[in-house]
Amino acid sequence: MSSPQDSSTQQASTQQAALVAILEALVDPLLQRPWQELAAVESVSIVAGQCQVVIGLPYPWLSVEADLRRRVEAAVAPHLQGATLTLELVSRIPETTARANVAALQGVKNVIAVASGKGGVGKSTxxxxxxLAMAQLGARVGILDADIYGPSQGxxxxVPSGTRPQQINDNTMAPIDVHGVQAMSMSFLIDERQPMVWRGPMASGALQQLMTQTQWQDLDYLFVDMPPGTGDIQLTLAQKMPVAGAVVVTTPQDIALLDAQKGIEMFRKVEIPVLGVVENMSLHRCTQCGHEEHIFGEGGGERIATEYQTQLLGSLPLTLKIRQQADSGQPTVITDPDSSEAGHYRAIALKVALALIGQATPAMPVFSVSDD
Incomplete structure (x- = not known):
């Protein structure tokens, strides 16, 4: 004859198994895949009337936290049998496997190149x-300024002029921590007014040193601000660095789109996936009368994304404050986080994170059911 304690334990195990099945059947609101496929349900335990659930997601989830909690609570509430639910959401950002003959970058899970075929389209901004938007979504983020000739990220x-990175040893240095991200730029190593009068191989060598000698600390994403064009530095980055995917920035005007096409073709040749296109300066709204005008044309980003079978990640307006805030060292996402412009950047960042999941190697699930 089973004891009351055995019966209680069996009942708890049955309840937990039912909750696991319910949670695994939930469809992720962003990836449109069941959580069972994503190995998202990490643990379910019922102890002393407390039901603890841990969900691990392969993307930074802060912007959709409220929706995720509502979905879980609605699904499990009828089956709690008086237990109190405690839900923990965690990010398990998968790491992109480095391409053949390209070494992984220590301390970095995913490298994202942000590129443009020509200058003046707002790539660095x-x-x-x-x-910064990706960091606000809950990820650990870094920025590498790969524009050796015209570094602007500092x-x-x-970052105050004259700031220098801390030397760790003869071969490594620590990135600068600013606004919650880790940053490295040639401007941190030289006088900002000193021109880089270097031939291509020297600039490429300097970039390789910045890449390999910076001691990044457990980054989910490293954004690389590439110089415009498709020359030596771009090829060095594409061939020597484990780039998971590229974001191409353009404006809607025809000449910018032509150069953006060249950038996309370059990434194709070196087998780097293009995650999407960002159309910058797409629309101007008059601050006095509200009149809207497509100064540089309309729909160009969508056309090029369709042509190359990628996605339009988002369209950003042409506004004075974005430029002013970047020039003052207080980017829009930091200075005005509740603005529509900051919202656009966060939406684009989330799309980038979701696009990368298809390129990454899934982390092994850690799942447990406990009734102790």
């Missing part, structure tokens, strides 16, 4: 705001 991040 987009990079800094995307990186100024955009508001």
């Amino acid at each position: 987009t990079t800094v705001n995307l990186a 100024m955009m991040l508001g």
